[in-house]
Amino acid sequence: MTEGHPALISSCEEHTALLVERYSAQLVGLCFRLLRDLYLARDAVQETFLKAYLKRGSFRGENEKSEKARLMQIAVNVCRDQMRTSWFRLSDSESALDALNQAAGAAPEEVVLLRILIGSLPRKYSVVIWMYYYQDMAVCEIAIVLERSTAVVYRRPREAGQMLRASV
DSSP: OOSSOHHHHHHHHHHHHHHHHHHHHHHHHHHHHHHOOHHHHHHHHHHHHHHHHHTGGGOOOOSHHHHHHHHHHHHHHHHHHHHTSHHHHHSOSHHHHHHHHHHHTTSOHHHHHHHHHHHHSOHHHHHHHIIIIISOOOHHHHHHHHTOOHHHHHHHHHHHHHHHHHHO
16 A cells, blocks of 8 residues: 555645646536535535545546546536535525626626526536536546436537527
8 A cells, every 4th residue: 555655645645736736626617517506616626636535546547638537527426415415405596696697707798698598507408518618528528427328418518509599
C-alpha cells in the first residue's frame, strides 16, 4: 500500500489538489443543474472529491478524459443520493431560476434568456445539454456518466430543443 510512504502521500495530495483546481467549476455546474441549488451543489462537489480521494487506488485512468468522466459520474451519484432525501423533495426549486438570473449578471440578454430556458427544462434534459455543449463531452462519455444508453443521450438534446421551441 502507498499509505505509509510520505512522498507517495504527498503526490496523491498534489494530484487531488490538481483535480480540484481543474474540475471544481465544471462539477459545480453539473451539480447545480441536477440539484438546482448552488450551496447544495458546492457541498456535492466537496463530497465528490472526498469520495474520489478515498477511492483513488481503485481507479486506473489513463488520460484526462477518463478522470473527468469518473469525477462526473461520482458527482451524479452524489447528487442522486441528495435528491433521494426527504428534505430535498420538500425544498423549493423556484430559487434555482433566481440563482440563474443572478449568476447571469452582465451577460448579453440572449445568453441570459438561453440560460434561464435551459435551467427551466427538466433535469434529464438540461444536464445532457450542459455536458455536451458546455463541457464538450462526447456522447459515449455522457452515457457512461449518466448510466444511460447512447441512444437516450442522442435523443435528449433534440427533445429539449422541441420543448424550448414550443415554449418560445
